[in-house]
Amino acid sequence: MSESNKKPFSVREIREEFPALRQQIYGKNLIYFDNGATSQKPQMVLDAINKFYSKENANIHRGVHFMSQKATTEYEESRKRIQKYINARKSEEIIFTKGTTDGINLVAYSYGELLQAGDEIIISAMEHHSNIVPWQMLCIRKGLGLRIAPINKKGELLMEEFEKMLSKKTKLVAITHISNTLGTVNPIKEVIEKAHAVGAKVLIDGAQSIQHTRVDVKDLNCDFYVFSSHKVFGPTGIGVLYGKEDILDRMPPYQGGGDMISRVTFERTTYNELPFKFEAGTPHIAGGICLGKAFEFLESIDMSAAEKHERDLAKYAEDILDTFEGLHIIGEAKNKTSVVSFTVDGLHPFDIGTLLDKQGIAVRTGHHCTQPLMDFYKIPGTVRASFAFYNTRQEIDTFVAALEKSISMLK
Amino acid sequence: MTIEEKQQEIISEFSMFDDWMEKYEYIIDLGKDLPLIENELKTEDRLIEGCQSRVWLESKMIDGKMNYSADSEAIITKGIIGLLIRVLNNETPKSIVENDLHFIHDIGLQEHLSPTRANGLAGMVKRMKIDALKNIS
Ligand SMILES: Cc1ncc(COP(=O)(O)O)c(C=O)c1O
Numbered sequence: 414m415s416e417s418n419k420k421p422f423s424v425r426e427i428r429e430e431f432p433a434l435r436q437q438i439y440g441k442n443l444i445y446f447d448n449g450a451t452s453q454k455p456q457m458v459l460d461a462i463n464k465f466y467s468k469e470n471a472n473i474h475r476g477v478h479f480m481s482q483k484a485t486t487e488y489e490e491s492r493k494r495i496q497k498y499i500n501a502r503k504s505e506e507i508i509f510t511k512g513t514t515d516g517i518n519l520v521a522y523s524y525g526e527l528l529q530a531g532d533e534i535i536i537s538a539m540e541h542h543s544n545i546v547p548w549q550m551l552c553i554r555k556g557l558g559l560r561i562a563p564i565n566k567k568g569e570l571l572m573e574e575f576e577k578m579l580s581k582k583t584k585l586v587a588i589t590h591i592s593n594t595l596g597t598v599n600p601i602k603e604v605i606e607k608a609h610a611v612g613a614k615v616l617i618d619g620a621q622s623i624q625h626t627r628v629d630v631k632d633l634n635c636d637f638y639v640f641s642s643h644k645v646f647g648p649t650g651i652g653v654l655y656g657k658e659d660i661l662d663r664m665p666p667y668q669g670g671g672d673m674i675s676r677v678t679f680e681r682t683t684y685n686e687l688p689f690k691f692e693a694g695t696p697h698i699a700g701g702i703c704l705g706k707a708f709e710f711l712e713s714i715d716m717s718a719a720e721k722h723e724r725d726l727a728k729y730a731e732d733i734l735d736t737f738e739g740l741h742i743i744g745e746a747k748n749k750t751s752v753v754s755f756t757v758d759g760l761h762p763f764d765i766g767t768l769l770d771k772q773g774i775a776v777r778t779g780h781h782c783t784q785p786l787m788d789f790y791k792i793p794g795t796v797r798a799s800f801a802f803y804n805t806r807q808e809i810d811t812f813v814a815a816l817e818k819s820i821s822m823l824k
Numbered sequence: 825m826t827i828e829e830k831q832q833e834i835i836s837e838f839s840m841f842d843d844w845m846e847k848y849e850y851i852i853d854l855g856k857d858l859p860l861i862e863n864e865l866k867t868e869d870r871l872i873e874g875c876q877s878r879v880w881l882e883s884k885m886i887d888g889k890m891n892y893s894a895d896s897e898a899i900i901t902k903g904i905i906g907l908l909i910r911v912l913n914n915e916t917p918k919s920i921v922e923n924d925l926h927f928i929h930d931i932g933l934q935e936h937l938s939p940t941r942a943n944g945l946a947g948m949v950k951r952m953k954i955d956a957l958k959n960i961s
Contacts, residue, residue, distance in 0.1 A: 439844055761898040763877045764852075768900075771844040793877075793897065822845075822852055823899060 422718035428803050430455040430710070441773025444808045449593050449752060449799030450777050451643045452624060454707075458647060461706040465699045473698055474672055474689070488698055491705025492688070498708050499638065500629040501655055505687040508661070509701050512652035513620040514543040516639030517587070519654055519691060520616055521547035523664040524585065524637075530556035532584040535613075537562045537570055537599070538789060539592045542782040544618045548587060558582070564789070568595035568744040576607055583613040590622035594781040594797065595744025596727070596752030598626075605635050614660065620644055624801065625723060625750045627716050630655050642700060647707035651700030654691070661687050668693040719802035723751035726800045730809045737820070743795050751800035754781075760823050762794045768819035769796075774812050827919055830911045831927035838931040847932070848900065855903030861895040872947040877901050879944035883955035889914045890956050894948065901945055904928070904936055908949065917956035925949065 433453040471480035562575040616637040643649040670693035739758035766778035779794040877898035
């Protein structure tokens, strides 16, 4: 899709689409800097949720009646819209899941069934617990080896070390596109090429990427790509697993139930085709349809301008924070998105987060579900401000003043 | 003073603050004033693991009254601990078990005690009561 025929990027106009941003908390204008945890929702997604439940609610894939067919069509249209957006070859390659975690567990279970004792899986040192624990569980279940590709202090993947780990034993590399704690953008295209050279498949954890940058799964040539709707302006409880058709075809079903079957007898059950083979039971219908709306919203945005705006915000914030005595930015990768994680000498992130909250500013504090990464930096946690394209420099100015006040109260 | 009287005293102190930042300023000062517990007492069995900040609690019975000391990595948590200790120290185990600690709610700090808040405080209040219960013979 060409960016040039879109409306020029305007933060002011975009903000108007997000009612949640127009609130006051504790009598202060809300500043929402916790986009890494979840994003706010544009009006068109909110309207779609309301419309679905007030007018269109019906079960899908099984009704002869008008509403069921309409809901089925919308649900499948949404799948196609997502397919086009990420440039998958077929809509059968788009599996609806509950979210990133669910998608990774699906692959860990189902692709894992194809692996054998002695095979190896590689993840990186900056993974979210969701991209660690399912692999640990699989490794215990099947007797596989789990290897951790190291990073440097800036929070960048050590490519050479990663390459050394690759061997004929490597069957899967599971790595995040963008680190939720550090903001590091990993060189996933290179990772994918290198992994493919030894015959390994690659799963990309995209939880932090589609909302910030264009993703083209065909161009990346990844085998799996997973993300959560709620971080890309859609509802909670739904997400997507993209997988290459030939691999998904070879994988056994993950859960059994309605919708995923072709024919059931007590002697033998045959399974439905993709994508339904992996979608047992009544799915989150409203979620699927409204995630489609979120993508319709994303399509209206000039993403390269949005990405530039977000990176400018992060740079602007970091340049100011750098002048604070005793403040350390955690995550200084050369290629970085709009995440600013930091610690302040002698102060606990929880205290800073609590005082920012009381000044109307939502940030996240703690280990961000990346405890091994905190161990690597030998810190209990960080304060993390994560920006979306609807955030502004004025908000950062307010945040900086509130942070200064918090630090002086705590010192 | 009874536990209830001490709670009322704190509630009236907090009613003088106009906004959240003043309240927290006060809590932070309490946190700074609270004596630390010695490092050698920060053992596993005294640790109450919160997701974000760890809390240690030491309970003793002296002359039939409970005596608590506690510490936390986070200063706001420490300040709230200071309030809890002020209310519960030098009280009999029986009155500690029987009294409801409503003042936290009344001064608007209940969010810190929610079990999902993960700062170890909810666990600490529970542990203070359990330790008192153990001393009721
Ligand atoms: C990098 C990364 N991976 C995985 C997840 C898990 O996403 P979810 O909780 O939506 O399944 C997150 C969310 O915090 C994340 O940031």
